[in-house]
Amino acid sequence: MNRSVHRRTRTLQLAVGGTAVLLALSACSSGDDSNDASSSAAPSASDAAASPADDLKGTVTVFAAASLKETFTELGKQFEAAHPGTKVTFNFGGSDSLAASITSGAPADVFAAASPKTMKIVTDAEDASGEPETFVRNQLEIAVVPGNPKKIDALKDLTGPGLKVALCAKEVPCGAAAQKALDAGGLKLTPVSYEQDVKSALTKVELKEVDASLVYKTDVKAAGGKVEGVEFPESAKVVNDYPIVLLKDAPNADAAKAFIALVESPGGAEVLSAAGFLNP
Template structure:
């Protein structure tokens, strides 16, 4: 039984062109895309893209979709260093520009979704967090994303809008790492995306804050110029942009583009 496989970034790099290209990963055959499709995508897309990958597999016998989910900055770096991938989906335009400025995109990227930040706290909110100003409280254990990744850049924007000087205890490499800190009760609050709070369910409580609207994140995606499987890459992008794909993204809490 086929399933979408989550692949660590470094493992994807180690695959090499032979692991992602060749006869099995050639462009779509006459009957539709087949072989292996490799998608590099922002960590906040883990659940929804896995769902979409399974849908594409179900529609095309012989197609396997594998993902590398991580911080957009790490993924952009891997692509510019030659990692074999077919599609890149970033959590902001800045990291997509790293790829496009290097001439590695096949055409212009398309923004397919939006997102906003939200505060995640452990169940019961033991730190008594009520809003963004609490990220200045030295007595709390606090997690944010590192500034070079999209959720960290968005955090800097909302703190500036609120006039808050944050005092985080940890800066995580991607948004799911920050979320995990709150899920495990290792921090009193983490600044993550609203969609991550939704995915966590009852493992965290979400606290919206008005300044989030000052840093709405747009998610662009593109096929890559050196894609080992360009036919499958186009099929995946088409699915994401389709009415079905937009419905799946909306159900996961993402905003429209």
């Protein structure tokens, strides 16, 4: 009798123990399933890398002052590399003529001008989306033929007899700044030519068609050894602000905003500063 009772007790213990093991295994299995669900719900590396910026496609058309040619071309390459499927095209020229083209309906996404005055042409026509932001500044310098054979050391030297000087047209930002600098020095100068943008004024010196021209420091630096630069104190009174803005009817607004963000980013500032532009 005692043996029978002992056998039944042993059987019951085994059954209870087996049930506990099964429950424990079930709990472990349930825990594993929960972890798997969490893993599948978590974003993968590729999902995490995906962002609205990665969806940017198409062409971004940028109208920019001629003095921005080198830096914006470099930033355009960086933008295309960062956003495969995009292409940045540029129209470089005098800010006044670019503004006139925009207000006449030329399709563009971004406008970067060499002065607030020329930007105002676009904002007054209500062709800008939002407020323009100044992203860099620029200062004038006298560009002379390598070796400076005419010994030009100051702004007043440009008024010397027989000296051939090219200036930007007065309606162009570099031309307006040049006139202000001359006025500040109480000087009068009749150039042999007025050029429609700063690069054209610089080219006159590079080709030795003139002895000197008033251009931006950045243009002298970009020209390398083709010209030499002569600083003059009056230029500090006519430093130009460069504003940039998204255009109201931008065909590719999302990509345009991303390009502006690059220009205004620390990386963009580094490229611009290396070219000689001043911080805003």
